[in-house]
Amino acid sequence: MTQTIAPTPRIETRKGVLIIDSYSGPLLKLSEQLLQIGCEVATSFSLSDAFREIAESHPKVVLLNLKANPEESFEFLEKLREAGNTTPVVVISEGLSTETAIRVMKLGAYEYLPLDANPDKIISVVNHLVKDSKREKALGPISSGRERQDYGDYELIGNSPEIVEIAKLIGQVADTDASVLIQGESGTGKELIAKLLYQNGSRRDKPFLSVNSAAIPDTLLESELFGHEKGSFTGAYSRKLGKFEQCNGGTIFLDEIADMSLMTQSKILRVLQEQEFERVGGNHTIKVDVRIIAASNKSLVKSIKEGGFRVDLFYRLKVVSIYLPPLRERKEDIPLLIDYFLKIYCNECGREIDGVSPEAIKQLKAYPWPGNVRELENNVHTAVVMCKERTLLPEHFPVLSEKREAVKINLDEIENDYTRMFNDIITPNFDRIVNISNGHIYQHLMSAMEKALYSMALKHCGSNQVKASELLGVSRNTLRDRIKKFGLF
Numbered sequence: 001m002t003q004t005i006a007p008t009p010r011i012e013t014r015k016g017v018l019i020i021d022s023y024s025g026p027l028l029k030l031s032e033q034l035l036q037i038g039c040e041v042a043t044s045f046s047l048s049d050a051f052r053e054i055a056e057s058h059p060k061v062v063l064l065n066l067k068a069n070p071e072e073s074f075e076f077l078e079k080l081r082e083a084g085n086t087t088p089v090v091v092i093s094e095g096l097s098t099e100t101a102i103r104v105m106k107l108g109a110y111e112y113l114p115l116d117a118n119p120d121k122i123i124s125v126v127n128h129l130v131k132d133s134k135r136e137k138a139l140g141p142i143s144s145g146r147e148r149q150d151y152g153d154y155e156l157i158g159n160s161p162e163i164v165e166i167a168k169l170i171g172q173v174a175d176t177d178a179s180v181l182i183q184g185e186s187g188t189g190k191e192l193i194a195k196l197l198y199q200n201g202s203r204r205d206k207p208f209l210s211v212n213s214a215a216i217p218d219t220l221l222e223s224e225l226f227g228h229e230k231g232s233f234t235g236a237y238s239r240k241l242g243k244f245e246q247c248n249g250g251t252i253f254l255d256e257i258a259d260m261s262l263m264t265q266s267k268i269l270r271v272l273q274e275q276e277f278e279r280v281g282g283n284h285t286i287k288v289d290v291r292i293i294a295a296s297n298k299s300l301v302k303s304i305k306e307g308g309f310r311v312d313l314f315y316r317l318k319v320v321s322i323y324l325p326p327l328r329e330r331k332e333d334i335p336l337l338i339d340y341f342l343k344i345y346c347n348e349c350g351r352e353i354d355g356v357s358p359e360a361i362k363q364l365k366a367y368p369w370p371g372n373v374r375e376l377e378n379n380v381h382t383a384v385v386m387c388k389e390r391t392l393l394p395e396h397f398p399v400l401s402e403k404r405e406a407v408k409i410n411l412d413e414i415e416n417d418y419t420r421m422f423n424d425i426i427t428p429n430f431d432r433i434v435n436i437s438n439g440h441i442y443q444h445l446m447s448a449m450e451k452a453l454y455s456m457a458l459k460h461c462g463s464n465q466v467k468a469s470e471l472l473g474v475s476r477n478t479l480r481d482r483i484k485k486f487g488l489f
């Protein structure tokens with residue numbers, strides 16, 4: 001049944017807002033405010049009426065209360081999309097969830113907003129859409145038969161605004177072929193986002209392959225990605241297909257991309273531009289259709305400045321850019337993540353634990369989580385194993401227990417140790433250092449120390465760059481840069 005609220009009995013062509021809600025639904029309260037900003041408002045209490053209304057009256061915006069009827073609402077969005085209708089639909093729901101965010105955006109919703117006490121955000125989005133008559137939702141291709149959702153195994157837990165925005169973006173871009181660059185500190189969930197993009201995308205029936213540039217030595221990475229011809233280098237006893245060929249039609253996840261050599265970067269750039277490459281040692285050009293998702297926990301902008309990353313590749317990769325904020329900046333996600341991991345590990349370890357004590361939650365929320373979600377997950381796992389009661393207490397979590405203090409004291413001791421060592425070296429030589437200085441002691445000393453350190457680390461690791469960069473705790477591009485700078489061959 002459709003009921004029209006003043007001032008006009010019917011929506012004129014592309015002028016109004018159509019509200020879809022139940023009889024006493026909360027969205028109806030917005031009518032007054034919308035009228036005040038000059039919008040004509042109509043309401044519809046059934047989705048089938050609304051569908052007809054949209055086709056006949058072409059409202060400019062549709063406000064849909066999801067809570068009224070979630071499953072039917074999803075079908076409604078799908079039907080609109082299949083009918084090629086481009087009217088922007090703003091989906092409103094009481095609480096936001098990442099799963100619904102992905103789902104409604106994938107079904108072509110224009111926005112997904114919370115219904116909270118202050119409806120200003122909803123009013124401003126509607127106002128914007130009503131004024132801007134050209135803005136219509138972009139319709140992606142309707143995928144044949146694969147639209148029915150199988151959400152697979154991966155779940156994005158969290159309800160912080162940052163995570164809900166990321167979920168919306170996943171829903172928006174999963175079905176496209178656009179390359180995606182995911183950046184964020186270690187353990188924030190970059191690989192999980194890559195898998196969610198794949199799981200929700202139209203290529204999910206094709207392979208998903210992952211390559212970690214930091215884990216594979218330079219010399220092997222190129223062959224791992226692009227394959228090689230028989231005899232192309234010592235040990236190449238037969239032809240090998242690379243990851244790009246293996247996942248033709250699918251998705252490749254290039255992890256730790258900042259560690260990739262400039263040569264390999266240029267080959268990736270060519271794949272992005274021309275969808276083609278040659279195997280190592282081969283001259284036959286191979287065409288592929290692969291979607292690229294890349295991730296880095298190091299700043300690519302910094303790598304570009306240091307000359308370790310190609311700027312053109314950076315722009316090609318970040319057609320869509322996702323930044324995962326560290327866990328300490330979205331603390332409201334912590335209790336949800338704890339609950340989630342608690343269920344998983346109780347199940348895995350066959351334990352029955354009711355929950356976490358309020359004191360433990362308080363302390364876990366106050367902890368800065370330098371290792372982000374991965375560190376939290378490991379802590380919950382340990383806590384489940386250690387707990388003999390039915391409630392997890394602070395002492396069950398390694399980061400909250402005294403053992404952590406021991407680690408901290410240890411780290412302080414290491415730092416003091418270094419200071420003592422340098423005191424021993426510099427003190428007897430300090431007068432000489434002052435004598436030969438030309439007012440740049442700091443710069444000369446640091447540079448000399450850096451050169452000595454890189455040279456010793458390389459020697460210690462038998463010139464193995466992967467091991468030396470791990471020993472020093474720097475990226476391989478930084479190591480390569482210093483080798484060149486100091487002439488350490």
Ligand SMILES: Nc1ncnc2c1ncn2[C@@H]1O[C@H](COP(=O)(O)OP(=O)(O)OP(=O)(O)O)[C@@H](O)[C@H]1O
Nearest residue numbers: 155156157185186187188189190191192297373374
């Ligand atoms: N929002 C989240 N919801 C559920 N699980 C999460 C979330 N974020 C991260 N995780 C889990 O935390 C662990 C670490 O995540 P992931 O491996 O994706 O991090 P990463 O950013 O790739 O880390 P690194 O840079 O060290 O490779 C995984 O087990 C992942 O499933």
Ligand SMILES: [Mg+2]
Nearest residue numbers: 190191255295
């Ligand atoms: Mg990762």
